[in-house]
Amino acid sequence: MIRAAVILIVLAFIAAAAAWFADNPGSVSIDWGDWRIDTTAGVAVAGVALLTVVVALLYRAWRWVRTSPHRIRERQEHQRRLQGYRALTRGLVAVAAGDADESQRLAKRAETLLEEPPLTLLLSAQAAQLNGDDRAAEKYFQAMLANPELEFLGLRGLLSAELRRGDTAAALEHARRAYRLRPQSEWIQSTLLELQLGQHQWKQAEALLSDAAKRRGSSDATLRRRRAVLLLEQAADVERTGDRASAAAIAERAHHAAPEFVPAAVAAARLENATGKPKRALHALETTWRLVPHPDLASELLALWPLEAPAKRVARVQQFVTSPPGHAEGAILLARAALDAGDWALARRSLESLGSGPLEARVCRLWAELEDAEHGPGPAARDWLMQAANAPADPAWTCSRCSGSLPLWQPTCPHCAAFDTLQWRPAPLAPDALALDAKAASGAAALARPEVLPPRARLAPPPPPAPEPKRNGGSTVEVTPPPAGGEPADFPVAMPMPPDVPVIRPEGREGRWSR
Numbered sequence: 001m002i003r004a005a006v007i008l009i010v011l012a013f014i015a016a017a018a019a020w021f022a023d024n025p026g027s028v029s030i031d032w033g034d035w036r037i038d039t040t041a042g043v044a045v046a047g048v049a050l051l052t053v054v055v056a057l058l059y060r061a062w063r064w065v066r067t068s069p070h071r072i073r074e075r076q077e078h079q080r081r082l083q084g085y086r087a088l089t090r091g092l093v094a095v096a097a098g099d100a101d102e103s104q105r106l107a108k109r110a111e112t113l114l115e116e117p118p119l120t121l122l123l124s125a126q127a128a129q130l131n132g133d134d135r136a137a138e139k140y141f142q143a144m145l146a147n148p149e150l151e152f153l154g155l156r157g158l159l160s161a162e163l164r165r166g167d168t169a170a171a172l173e174h175a176r177r178a179y180r181l182r183p184q185s186e187w188i189q190s191t192l193l194e195l196q197l198g199q200h201q202w203k204q205a206e207a208l209l210s211d212a213a214k215r216r217g218s219s220d221a222t223l224r225r226r227r228a229v230l231l232l233e234q235a236a237d238v239e240r241t242g243d244r245a246s247a248a249a250i251a252e253r254a255h256h257a258a259p260e261f262v263p264a265a266v267a268a269a270r271l272e273n274a275t276g277k278p279k280r281a282l283h284a285l286e287t288t289w290r291l292v293p294h295p296d297l298a299s300e301l302l303a304l305w306p307l308e309a310p311a312k313r314v315a316r317v318q319q320f321v322t323s324p325p326g327h328a329e330g331a332i333l334l335a336r337a338a339l340d341a342g343d344w345a346l347a348r349r350s351l352e353s354l355g356s357g358p359l360e361a362r363v364c365r366l367w368a369e370l371e372d373a374e375h376g377p378g379p380a381a382r383d384w385l386m387q388a389a390n391a392p393a394d395p396a397w398t399c400s401r402c403s404g405s406l407p408l409w410q411p412t413c414p415h416c417a418a419f420d421t422l423q424w425r426p427a428p429l430a431p432d433a434l435a436l437d438a439k440a441a442s443g444a445a446a447l448a449r450p451e452v453l454p455p456r457a458r459l460a461p462p463p464p465p466a467p468e469p470k471r472n473g474g475s476t477v478e479v480t481p482p483p484a485g486g487e488p489a490d491f492p493v494a495m496p497m498p499p500d501v502p503v504i505r506p507e508g509r510e511g512r513w514s515r
Contacts (some may be wrong), residue, residue: 018042033446038110084113094127100460104131120149125157152181159191171195179208185216193226197419202237206230229420232267232312240273248275255284260291262424266300277302286320293329295395296409296423297356298396302337310341323336335366344374360395364388397422 004475021042028044030037039047040411044121056443087110094102104127110120125140138161138261144154155178175192189212196205216223231254237249248271254264265288266452269281301320305313314321317337321330347370354363368384375381396405400423405417412419 003016021045031434056098069135080113084110086112101131104128111454121147121378122153134164137161152178156188168198170196172199179499183211194419200233200237202230202234204232223262224258225261226420228254228261228264231257231445232264233411235267235271244271244275248272248277252280255288261285262288262292262294262296263287266296269300269304271306274325292321293324293328295332298329298333298336301333302340311336311343314335314341314343326353332363332366335370339366339369339373342373344370359391360393361388361391362394395426395428396423399423 016490025465026041027038028041031231056190060337072505090106090470091103094106107120107124107127110123115480121144125137125144128134128140135255138158141154141157141161144150144157147154155174159171159174159178162168162174172192172195172498173193175188178185178188180193187210193205193208196202196208206227206513209230211225213220233251235247236252239251248268251264251268251271254261255268258264265284268284272278272284279414282301285297285304288294301317302313305316308316308496314334314337317334321334324330331353335347335350338344338350347366351363351367351370359367364384364387368381368388371378371381371384391464396407397409398405399413399415399418400421401418404413406414409422413421
């Protein structure tokens, strides 16, 4: 619209000028040598305009002829670059598809057409890797270090190659350089951390985590726990030198870094108690127990006063388990202390508070120990042991990467060498437990059904004696009980029996269940 208006205005101006010249023709005389030209002013202006247009056209024609070679070269270069970028794109697609020969051919073509090494170094390096030529690939990655835009990419390629051949010293140096270039990269953070852990550089790894927390602007639970793990490793190294006081101070730092981290609280309590500070040890255990009640905390609590009277220890445990109230771990801890003190009533009340539903194997073993200690070996204790053999497995420290389980926490999984992957959760079932015969499982359920024989009913007089079990070698027995309800039972059934379970009797005498 605006353009049409401008054209109309120009045309109107020309028409007005033409009309004015028609009304005022004037005269123009030009003398040039023997020539004399007489004309009107309008014709003179038109002639000048025409002459200007002719001169402009001649100038454009001369310039086009003069710049033709340069324009031809630019067009050829443009076509060359298009072909080069097309070869580069197709080469990257060939790398992704795993076509080594095609990717190498296209890499050479792109390098020839583009003549810009920064654009083709990556394709050439990946094609060499795909072709199995690691030396050529490292040469290309090394060439990338000279280009600031490709330096991080070259470092990553060199770092991966060094890790594959086990050159941890060179990999660590390149990882530090890459971290200086891109400290916000999570990949380089984790890679540098693993390399520092492999070299036992606990302080450098802790500094790395602290720097990562500052860059993120917050310290999340994972960073705090990992920092606590590294401090625990430092404490272990210092403890091996015999300086328990310094080790205890470092373990306290680990506990303060992650109060909910159970291994840090256990280590701090153990070292504080070893240096003659049981109150500080108890405070560390109480702090973590309020957040995460855990069996390891309970075990460490019972070890704080090994020479103390059992009754006094029960009082300490009762005070300890008040927060949080009603937790299963608190009931198990109190039952353990009461059993050691010979307080059968308190132990029974604590175990009954756990209910009579599916119980863990460790709870069934406590019931068996209580029945044996209070009433002696008998059917009730034996029934609890059978339930323990078929109960859900006790929780354990389980690796989140390989699912391997350990009874004690470690900073690195011994199965897959992963760092800080052990979590407290139910242990996976063993293959033999998964392949348990269905008939044997049904027989075990019939013998260990809690709703048929509740805990208090176990105090009733025992039923008529069953036939003496017949040993069948190893850890299995054949039991032939009388049929129940008038219906024949599918017996004999091979029942897996638990291993020998040590029982601490009130007088301190150690017994052992016989199979």
